Amino acid sequence: MNVRYFIRTFPVLAVCIAGVSAANAEAASSDWDFSAIVGWAWRDIDGTLFSLSPPLSGAATADSLGLGNSSEPDAAIGVRWKRLDLKFVYLPSRFTGDGVLVQALDFGSGPVIGTTTPISSDIKVTMQLANIEYLVLKRTDMDLGVGVGIGQVDLDITMTPQAGNNVDISGDVPFGYLSGTFLKRWGKFALNLGLQGLSVSSSSTSVAYKSLNIAGAYRFWQREKLGFDMLAGYRYVDFDYQFDDNNSGARSATNLELTGPYVGVRAAW
Incomplete structure (x- = not known):
């Protein structure tokens, strides 16, 4: 050599x-991309916090409780590897108000005895979502992904009547869903559309969930791979949960609508 x-x-x-x-x-x-979002959301609540069927009927709606708007921070993180996109979202809400709790006793053959109780309410609704999507379309100016996810709604309801003991209701409801995301880019601007939803019934329990998220983004700072975006969007969430209460034998139901705008900052690298 x-x-x-x-x-x-x-x-x-x-x-x-x-x-x-x-x-x-x-x-x-x-092949790897990461993102983190910190934002602030304003949400309205509508629908029924809880209801019971006879013999003891009761209902607490957002209107009857006089609930105001929620103004709370929220957050999300995301990890992308090639065409797989994993996201975690945390959406807390808190509503307070003064209204009435409507109740009725139905004895079947006898008269229905109805009552209304003046009450102050403190309602906390926290949604936690995690989903994974596959980008069936991935271009420099456009993404289209489909996937599945799991979520959980935590309810913490405290109602204080003018007389008597507090009414405390708390619990969490896990659920699954299908998801789809569309992202379109124009230079420093981007538009994102996200859809989620699923309806499942098993025995005496049913859960239905659907969500629409529309957001616009502007890339205001970029250094190599690290970038920061300003976000502004609108989110609509509908959640329905029904089950038989083993203690009272009544049919219980919760149907919530959470809607409102949000703003935030996203870091992507």
Whole structure:
């Protein structure tokens, strides 16, 4: 073997190998994308917080309880690997108001005795969502993804009547759903449309969930791969849950609508 030739060519080979390794590392790193969102949301609540069927009937709606608007922070994080997109979303809401709790006693053959109780309410509704999507379409100016997710709604209801004991209701309802996302880019601007939903019934329990999220984004800062976006959007959520109460034997139901705008900042890298 020509030693002089090897000595002359080894640095060239080393540079080539290093270049290939760096290119592979850069390609591998470009397969990953991360994002984090911190925002503020204003939400209205509508629908029925809870209702009971006879013999003891009762209902607490957003209108009857006089609930106001919610103004709370929310957050989300996302991880993308090639065409797989994983997202986690945290959406807390809190509503307070003064109204009435409507109740009725139905004895079947006898008269229905109805009562209304003046009451102050503090309602906390927290939604936690996690879903994974596959980008069936991935371009520099457009993404289209479909996937599945799991979620949970946490309810914490405290109602204080003018006389008597507090009414405390708390619990969590897990559920699954299908999801779809469409993203369109125009330079520094982007528009995102997200749909989620599913309806499931099993025995005496049924859960229905649907959500629409529309958001616009503007990329106001960019350095290499790190970028920051200003976000503004609108979210609509409808959640319906019905079950048989084993303690009272009554049919219980919750149907909530949460709607409102939000703003935020997203970091992407």
